[in-house]
Amino acid sequence: GAGVSQSPSNKVTEKGKDVELRCDPISGHTALYWYRQRLGQGLEFLIYFQGNSAPDKSGLPSDRFSAERTGESVSTLTIQRTQQEDSAVYLCASSLGAGSYGYTFGSGTRLTVV
């Protein structure tokens, strides 16, 4: 597609429920990143995918968070047993490759846990 697409744009869920967030990167972009942004804060790295290599999961805050990506296509970020502190905007970005390429962000998913 023309840009990075994320869905849903907004999600309200009850504490303890599981949620799944989706990111559709720009076609041909091999690198994909997930970030979290709490209200009024900067961007916190979560996970990075590059082609078929093993993902870099070093930013995932707990084992309730997981993400998958099939090849160079769609990625899903899953949060199990959501907590109120998970409320944030989850942003996805993609780029042509690792390191020396510009990257483009989607519009984000605003998650509210009540």
Added chain:
Amino acid sequence: GIQVEQSPPDLILQEGANSTLRCNFSDSVNNLQWFHQNPWGQLINLFYIPSGTKQNGRLSATTVATERYSLLYISSSQTTDSGVYFCAVVGSGGSYIPTFGRGTSLIVHP
């Protein structure tokens, strides 16, 4: 990992004023980008500028990689320039993960 510091943290301008935002980084970089996050939360690419100077309309940016800093210039500011400006870098030390500064929050008053 690489450290990124942005200054000033907050900036308030009158429409028409010029401003300079700074991004310092602690190590050599392969990648540096400036983003504008508008009041609706969308992150918009401004410049991909690991070195050199670029201009786009009223905005320009310069990165002096040898001295580990980048500057974003906004001239004749408009209310639509309001938002948060982020600098993000990828260090040349082997990590491919962009590290973001804390941002500069800009408010432009009419």
